[in-house]
Amino acid sequence: MYNYTEFDDAFIKARNSQFRNQVERRINGNLTEDEFKPLRLMNGLYLQLHAYMLRVAIPYGTLDSAQMEKLAFIADRWDKGYGHFTTRQNVQFNWPKLTDVPDILDALAEVKMHAIQTSGNTIRNVTADHFSGAAADEVTDPRPYAELIRQWSTDHPEFQFLPRKFKVAVTGSKNDRAVIRAHDIGLRALLRNGKIGFEVVIGGGLGRSPMIGKVINTFLPEANLLPYLEAVVSVWNTLGRRDNKYKARIKITVHEHGVEKIKQLVEDRYNEILSTFSGVNHELFEEIKSAFAPPVFKSKGTKYFDIAYKENAAFRSWVDTNTHTHKISNYSIATVSLKAHGKTPGDATSDQMRQIANIARHYSHDQIRISHEQNIILPHVHKSDLPKVYDLLKSKQLNTANIGLISDIIACPGMDYCALATARSIPIAQEISIRFDELKLEHEVGHIQIKISGCINACGHHHVGHIGILGLDRAGVENYQITLGGDATETAKIGDRAGPGFSATQIVPAVERIILTYLKVRLNKHENFIHTYQRLGIAPFKQALYPKESQSPKIQRRTYAA
Amino acid sequence: MTQIVSDFGFSPLDNVINYEVYDKASETSKAIDLPSDADLNLFVYDLNQLKIIRIDFPSFADGRGFTLAKLVRIRGFKGHLRAKGHIISDQYAMARRSGFDDVEISQDLADRQPETEWLFRSNWKKHDYQNRIGFNNC
Numbered sequence: 001m002y003n004y005t006e007f008d009d010a011f012i013k014a015r016n017s018q019f020r021n022q023v024e025r026r027i028n029g030n031l032t033e034d035e036f037k038p039l040r041l042m043n044g045l046y047l048q049l050h051a052y053m054l055r056v057a058i059p060y061g062t063l064d065s066a067q068m069e070k071l072a073f074i075a076d077r078w079d080k081g082y083g084h085f086t087t088r089q090n091v092q093f094n095w096p097k098l099t100d101v102p103d104i105l106d107a108l109a110e111v112k113m114h115a116i117q118t119s120g121n122t123i124r125n126v127t128a129d130h131f132s133g134a135a136a137d138e139v140t141d142p143r144p145y146a147e148l149i150r151q152w153s154t155d156h157p158e159f160q161f162l163p164r165k166f167k168v169a170v171t172g173s174k175n176d177r178a179v180i181r182a183h184d185i186g187l188r189a190l191l192r193n194g195k196i197g198f199e200v201v202i203g204g205g206l207g208r209s210p211m212i213g214k215v216i217n218t219f220l221p222e223a224n225l226l227p228y229l230e231a232v233v234s235v236w237n238t239l240g241r242r243d244n245k246y247k248a249r250i251k252i253t254v255h256e257h258g259v260e261k262i263k264q265l266v267e268d269r270y271n272e273i274l275s276t277f278s279g280v281n282h283e284l285f286e287e288i289k290s291a292f293a294p295p296v297f298k299s300k301g302t303k304y305f306d307i308a309y310k311e312n313a314a315f316r317s318w319v320d321t322n323t324h325t326h327k328i329s330n331y332s333i334a335t336v337s338l339k340a341h342g343k344t345p346g347d348a349t350s351d352q353m354r355q356i357a358n359i360a361r362h363y364s365h366d367q368i369r370i371s372h373e374q375n376i377i378l379p380h381v382h383k384s385d386l387p388k389v390y391d392l393l394k395s396k397q398l399n400t401a402n403i404g405l406i407s408d409i410i411a412c413p414g415m416d417y418c419a420l421a422t423a424r425s426i427p428i429a430q431e432i433s434i435r436f437d438e439l440k441l442e443h444e445v446g447h448i449q450i451k452i453s454g455c456i457n458a459c460g461h462h463h464v465g466h467i468g469i470l471g472l473d474r475a476g477v478e479n480y481q482i483t484l485g486g487d488a489t490e491t492a493k494i495g496d497r498a499g500p501g502f503s504a505t506q507i508v509p510a511v512e513r514i515i516l517t518y519l520k521v522r523l524n525k526h527e528n529f530i531h532t533y534q535r536l537g538i539a540p541f542k543q544a545l546y547p548k549e550s551q552s553p554k555i556q557r558r559t560y561a562a
Numbered sequence: 563m564t565q566i567v568s569d570f571g572f573s574p575l576d577n578v579i580n581y582e583v584y585d586k587a588s589e590t591s592k593a594i595d596l597p598s599d600a601d602l603n604l605f606v607y608d609l610n611q612l613k614i615i616r617i618d619f620p621s622f623a624d625g626r627g628f629t630l631a632k633l634v635r636i637r638g639f640k641g642h643l644r645a646k647g648h649i650i651s652d653q654y655a656m657a658r659r660s661g662f663d664d665v666e667i668s669q670d671l672a673d674r675q676p677e678t679e680w681l682f683r684s685n686w687k688k689h690d691y692q693n694r695i696g697f698n699n700c
Contacts, residue, residue, distance in 0.1 A: 011689040021682065022652065030675055035650050038623060121623075151691045157659035158632055161625025226695065237629045238599075272636050280696045 001064050001367070002147050002291045004112040012109045015116060015155070019043045020102040042122050042160060044115025045101055049419045054093045054101060055118040056108060060128035060146040060170070061089035061377075063368040065357035070111040072353035078104050083353065085338060085346045087410055087461060088167070089127045089370045090118050094417055116154060121162045123153035123233065129171040129178045130371035133292060134379040136327040138172035139191040144289045145198075145225065146170045148280065152226050159233055163240035164248035166233060167205075174490060179372060181213045181492035182206055182464060184250045185232060187225075196222045202232060202262070203254030206458035210494045211251040214259045216266065224270075227277045231270035235262065295365035297328050298382050308387035315390050317443075318401040323386070330383050334364075336376040336393060337400040337408065341437040342430050345411045346374035355396040363389050373410055375403065404447045406515070407433035410461055414454030414471065421454035423471025423478040424504070428452055431508045436515070445515055448529040449488065464488035466530045467514060468495045469507065480507040484514070484541055485533045496538050498545055510545055517544040565672040566644075567654065568664040569684045572677045575666065581616055598626040602633055609639040616666070619647035628660040635661035651679040655686035 026036040046053040079093040126149045133141045169178040172189040180186025186201035197219040204213025241247045324333040360368045363385040369377035393399040414425030451465030462468030468483035479501040486495030522532045564575040581595040585604040593614045617627045646666040
């Protein structure tokens with residue numbers, strides 16, 4: 001865990017007092033609403049459909065138990081007893097009062113947390129692989145670099161009024177669990193001749209013009225990381241479009257100018273910026289790295305695990321679905337599903353948060369992670385403790401065994417909360433999960449990712465879902481478009497549009513038809529949905545979605561001509 | 563009356579400076595205006611022949627001026643760097659840390675955001691993450 005230094009503490013206190021002051025000046029009129037808006041946004045405060053929403057940063061998705069308990073406290077004291085974990089490893093409180101927000105920020109500061117740059121046209125909370133520090137497949141823990149990026153980007157004087165938001169994600173593994181190719185900058189740590197460097201990907205993003213990021217540097221030595229990032233943002237800050245906010249993201253800048261030209265501009269700017277950079281202080285970086293050093297792992301047998309795994313079918317099913325290989329052989333990475341069937345994806349009650357904190361304290365070396373898939377990770381659980389952990393989770397309905405399955409859905413808040421939404425997302429996710437639970441098909445279907453967005457801004461990552469669902473407004477009626485074959489991993493791909501959309505009552509049966517088709521046409525149980533899709537293409541699924549149309553003479557003729 | 567904001571608060575602008583448009587300047591120019599969308603490469607003379615550069619902020623939400631200021635400093639300009647236009651007191655520290663010496667604001671803005679609000683951020687050198695991790699102030 002990164003421990004705040006006196007510097008960080010003093011910074012947060014000063015920042016909070018500035019914000020308290022800004023709220024007062026807004027109330028007395030010295031700040032116009034227009035002027036106050038970016039200031040509250042860069043402190044995480046949105047105005048939603050029904051109320052303010054405070055988005056709290058969980059840098060690189062890492063928390064300890066005291067921090068989780070503080071989130072529970074805030075949920076009870078100033079909100080409605082729950083919080084919502086997001087695809088950018090943040091947590092959102094949906095019902096705070098404006099005048100309470102400075103107090104909430106002070107409460108967060110007590111546990112070294114903040115809401116800085118979780119919104120606005122700023123460099124946002126930096127995200128990282130949620131298995132960082134525990135995964136067997138990482139070349140290095142990416143979080144010390146993510147922390148450096150957090151410090152570099154925080155209150156950066158040049159970059160608080162950018163053309164648009166700017167998101168950075170970091171992974172230390174070739175298996176991308178951080179969707180780095182859908183970020184403004186994605187970084188993948190590499191080890192070359194014993195030295196750490198980064199593959200730098202720029203210009204990825206979803207939203208109304210989805211783009212997969214492009215490699216701009218194949219190996220950036222770690223020492224050059226910060227000035228290189230500064231060069232990218234500096235070039236974009238002057239070049240990015242400010243005439244049209246839908247064309248302002250760096251993905252459009254890269255698309256319009258070409259990656260080669262941007263690369264040249266970035267390298268030229270980098271060479272200029274180097275004169276202002278004396279290198280990260282060695283001691284400071286060593287201190288950061290030591291804060292992320294692995295815990296002292298317990299060496300003991302796995303007898304209790306072996307017995308429970310053999311005798312308890314429910315436990316076995318949970319272990320098979322919700323745990324992942326740890327770099328230490330007697331340990332597991334356990335994922336706590338926030339996707340109980342019929343519940344809101346990503347929501348946790350204060351009671352559940354406290355239970356997770358309690359489990360983490362005793363059984364996960366006091367560590368917790370938030371995944372972009374809106375679940376909670378216990379990164380370091382000794383296998384012999386898993387039965388106990390499972391029982392404690394179960395007592396708070398946190399034992400849903402569905403990670404990576406059809407009910408493990410990413411969904412944005414949609415029209416239930418969001419002022420931008422054009423359709424509801426949460427109820428669709430709930431209905432899909434309930435339907436497949438009823439059909440008892442979830443485990444039969446196996447690994448599949450459904451991602452749902454309630455508007456074109458794509459917070460639910462629908463473009464990169466194996467099945468993506470986009471809720472739109474068609475003349476006052478919700479209409480859901482389906483994309484198929486999207487991929488959020490290292491082989492990232494934007495899904496293909498299936499065809500005309502479906503109404504709110506038709507969308508779940510449509511998904512069901514896709515799944516039943518998959519079960520019919522897959523080679524065998526080991527061929528996942530995405531692999532079947534890659535093998536067969538969209539045709540069989542289109543036929544299932546639009547049966548009449550695909551039998552029409554027009555389509556048949558086209559097939560014949562081909 | 564136009565006000566100049568520095569670390570010591572307000573002072574009324576009392577001397578008239580003749581700013582030239584940056585891409586029509588000459589080798590004898592002493593003061594230029596840079597619009598927020600300026601291409602700095604179009605100023606082909608020595609930056610240090612200038613006594614003052616003024617960078618425009620047409621809207622406080624247009625942050626290009628901060629990067630322009632930083633670039634002017636990186637390219638060696640040692641003279642006076644002034645931000646002008648719609649800059650709010652909350653941006654004062656950003657302006658100073660990007661290399662500006664002071665800020666020129668209208669009387670209207672000065673009335674709405676009084677001197678105390680600007681002085682509140684005159685401690686702009688404090689709590690500077692970029693400096694802490696190895697970037698030098700311009």
